[in-house]
Amino acid sequence: MTNSTPLPPPRRAEPDVRRQSLIAACARVLAREGAAGTSVRVIAREAGVSPGLITHYFAGIDALIAATYADVDQTVSAALEAAVADAGDDPRARLDAFVTASFAPPIADRALLATWIAFWSLVTARADIARQHDDQYAGFRDRLTLLLAACGVPGERLRLAAIAVTALVDGLWLELSLSPGCFSADEAGAIARAHLDSLIGFL
Amino acid sequence: MTNSTPLPPPRRAEPDVRRQSLIAACARVLAREGAAGTSVRVIAREAGVSPGLITHYFAGIDALIAATYADVDQTVSAALEAAVADAGDDPRARLDAFVTASFAPPIADRALLATWIAFWSLVTARADIARQHDDQYAGFRDRLTLLLAACGVPGERLRLAAIAVTALVDGLWLELSLSPGCFSADEAGAIARAHLDSLIGFL
């Protein structure tokens, strides 16, 4: 049980680098084993380190999962922002890019879904994690609100419009990730753009 | 540790009744403790029986969770069907009733959300559970397809329309259950009905 691998000599790493590698290992394990099979020992083996190191960098396994979720959220936000930036200056093109990017890598990814689910399963029991969830979703909606306003959606409809688009994109992303054979990413994008058409009322 | 309660004498129950009571206890524990805190012992204490009884009725804890999910799905389907039946004969009223009921008790319920999340967390790792998920969602979409067709949605748009409405309702239901303070059930219904308006193109 001591070690099946030849045990390479332990090497020091920059604290930030090591911390990030633990988060990445946690995300990989969540994607491969699911939330139930994700434990300190499995994550440590995935990262190639000793189990004790996780306690050294994180207050506990829940803190590591929360950090993984925050990291995933940051990855998603960065990818969405990059898509918006690539779309140029036309407001509608920027809005389309924002929602379409949700159905392409790296966002429509099984690893992200597993992380999300593992995190949701903590929301029910822990108040601090519930607040982290609320904050991250509020950030997503706020960004969407700006893009919708730039497309001319009037202020009094802005709030519900942002909620609607968030829900639609989330639902499509969820089912696309859970059962990828049911419909394609292109179809999801077409559905979302059609919904934006009716919201903006460009006719 | 033997027993904190006065231990009422063990009573026999009809197998179906006992089985159903275990499923109900599982759902309550999932709602209260979250997926992580749901174990054989906790469920047995919630149901007022011995832990061994769960093994007697179900092949394992995963089978109990799967049965709980199937039961929840049946509850949801029955509630939706009842709402449709109450709506009368007008196709659009029936469609509205179907989607609006998703945001009212007993569907928009924290216990259901917890069950759903616990089940999703098993989808990643187990193929048989992934198929159960696909089947249940296909059933939901099929029912929606019939209601949409009755409202005059043409055949070539029917498939994507059903996917879109399913995703929107799912996303709204998910966020409504995860953070109830963000928007209300009435607002969710209004969003969904507006989306149906644009799909059916009644203008």
Added chain:
DNA sequence: AGGACTGTTGCACGATCGTACAATACCACG
């Protein structure tokens, strides 16, 4: 070069997990 700092290891500990199994107690039936 040598000492201090700390990243890292490896293991021990108690708790809890899911499951198996023999013993028990209830109930229907002869």
Added chain:
DNA sequence: CGTGGTATTGTACGATCGTGCAACAGTCCT
């Protein structure tokens, strides 16, 4: 009124869980 069948109990077992901690080792500073 026994008696067999089975729902139910209680517990034991091995595995795995998260965490704490003393010892080790790599790196940097003086």
